[in-house]
Structures are given as structure tokens and as C-alpha cells.
Amino acid sequence: MLTIDLSAEDLTRLRAPGRPDPMWDTVLSLHLLQNRQAALAFDPWRRQVRARFVEAGLTTTVAALAGLAPFASYFPDFLTPTPEAGSGVGGGSDGDAGIEAAADRVASTPRRRLARELAMTFPSGAPPWVRRIASGEAEAMRWLAGALRRYHDVAVAPYVPVTRAALAADQEARGAALRRGGIQGLMGSFDPLLRRDGRGWTGWYPVTRTLALHGRPLTVVPSVFCVLAPVVLEDDALDPVLVYPVDPALGWVARGGDAADHQAQVAHLIGPTRARVLEVLEVSRTTTELARVLDLTPATASRHATVLREAGLVSSERQGNRVLHTRTRLGDALLAGRVG
Secondary structure (H helix, E strand, O other): OEEEEOOHHHHHOOEOOOOOOHHHHHHHHHHHOOOOOOHHHHHHHHHHHHHHHHHHOOHHHHHHHHHHOOOOOOOOHHHOOOOOOOOOOOOOOOOOOOHHHHHHHHHOOOHHHHHHHHHHHOOOOOOHHHHHHHOOOHHHHHHHHHHHHHHHHHHOHHHHHHHHHHHHHHHHHHHHHHHHHHHHHHHHOOOOOOEEEOOEEEEOOOOOEEEEOOOOOOEEEEEOOOOOOOEEOOOOOOOOEEEEEOOOOOOHHHHHHHHHHHHHHHHHHHOHHHHHHHHHOOOOEEHHHHHHHHOOOHHHHHHHHHHHHHOOOEEEEEEOOEEEEEEOHHHHHHHHOOOO
């Protein structure tokens, strides 16, 4: 049973980014690969992404990530750093800049916290590669950030466009409930997942868990990869987060597979690394930032940006001693499949 203590003042401080969080989607999708929950909705996705892991040479990497994020009563909180909050319930925002920034935040977790949470995850002793992460070794943390990004690219990112409608419908329903009935109406919109009682919210949970806010705002995050029950962080000292399920639309996996096929076509056309450069330029980045995000040397990142610029897919502007790269409309069109 999950109990969330909510005072009248707590209700006014609810935060809703209005969009999923990339690390929560990453971790919860890893859980779905370790169980058979929601088979009707997710078995096609399981079959599809497992085949793509083989094609991408990610099978061993995914197995390692599943070990770090087990489908169990406890998995490390550091894998889901606090998402960026929006302006309030029903308001929405652009939220986190994406998996690149989220993975960087995971990789910057303090060493003491890594050691503590991984010791809880592996109570009988961790394998050597996990111990290197627990000690915060730079190479191990770079591997972890890169592995999370690569997994997300295959298992989550292709399906983001096709789940937007379901997420938008959920946000509209929450907003309508808020407009009709205020905060109490919003709370009621989560029934039967979460029910109101004298203390706030209660709902089914695999273990007995009470979340007390103590004046802190509760961030409420939707996820199509969250099924059956909401999820909260284990550590009460962290900023409180509630992730709740949103049912994906019918046929979402087939349409997501089409998007993944298009990504593969783009990679075949311009090369996998340059395709990745183009993807991460959803926001403008300097050469140094490109190198860091993609785990390249600055010289290599610069060469790829030059090729893309010469093809008209990227524009580059010198600002003092740095060069800022921006995806062009042609680059946007190529990634969206509008070039033909």
C-alpha cells in the first residue's frame, strides 16, 4: 500500500512537467523487459526492441543495465534524478532537455550516494564492473552515461512521437479535472489508481510505503512505461516524485517501429555517428558539448559537424573562441522523414 500524506498547502504545490522524464522511461522500460506485465500492450514492443538490441550489438549492454535497475522492490534512485518541474499542474513545460542531459546528471552522482545505493541493490556483493561505478571511476561513469543513451535511443526514443497523443490526452484530462473541481477534482481524476482519503492519496503498491512531503512540492510525472501502479523514490530525503501510468494508444508499437526504421535509414544515409550528431542538435551545441555528449574527441566532433554543415543539415556560428552548431530546417526535415 502506498500512502501519500497531502495537506491543503501541499496540494497547492503540486508540480506537473506535462511530459515524461527520459530516465524514468528508461528505467521503467528496463523493468518491462524483465517481466510480463501488460502483455497485450507491451509484448510487441518487447519483441521489437529485443531484435533491435541484437542488430545494434546492445544485448550485453542491456543485460548490464537491467542488473543495475532490477525489477524488484528496490532499484537505485540515482538512476532517476529529479526531473525538471513545470510551472504547475496542467501547465506543462518542455521539461528536461533530453536523454543527453539526464544521462549526464546520472553520471555526476556523488560517489558516496553511488556506493550507498548500489550496496542496497547488490546486498550479497556487487560484480567488479558495478564496484567501479560505485566508486565513481570516470571511465565507468562515461560507460554508464553512454549505455543509458544508447538504450534509450533504441527502446524509448523511437516511440516518443507515437505516444504523444496518449500523453496529451492524459494532460488534457488532468487539466479539465483541475478546471472543473480545483485541486480536489484533480486528485479525483487519478481514481482508482490513487484514491483520496483523510490523509491524501492511497493506492496499491508492492510494499508498504508512506511518503510525507514535509512542505516540499510533489512532482507528478506521466509515463507510458509505468504500468499497474505508480512509482515513488525510495529515499525520503530526495525531492518527492510520483510517476504514474498512462496507457499508450492502440497500435503504438507498429508506428514506433516505423520511426525506428526511419532512424536506421538516416544512419545508413549519412553514417551512424553523424546521424547521432544531427539528433542531439535538437538544441544548439558547441563543438565541446557535442564531443562530451557523444563521447567523441573535439576534433572528431568538429569533423562530423563540418560534413553536416557542407550538406546543409547544420549551420555553424563562431562566437568568440567557440563554434555553436544548430540543426537547419533541412536537418529537421531529414530526421522527420519529410525529405523525399
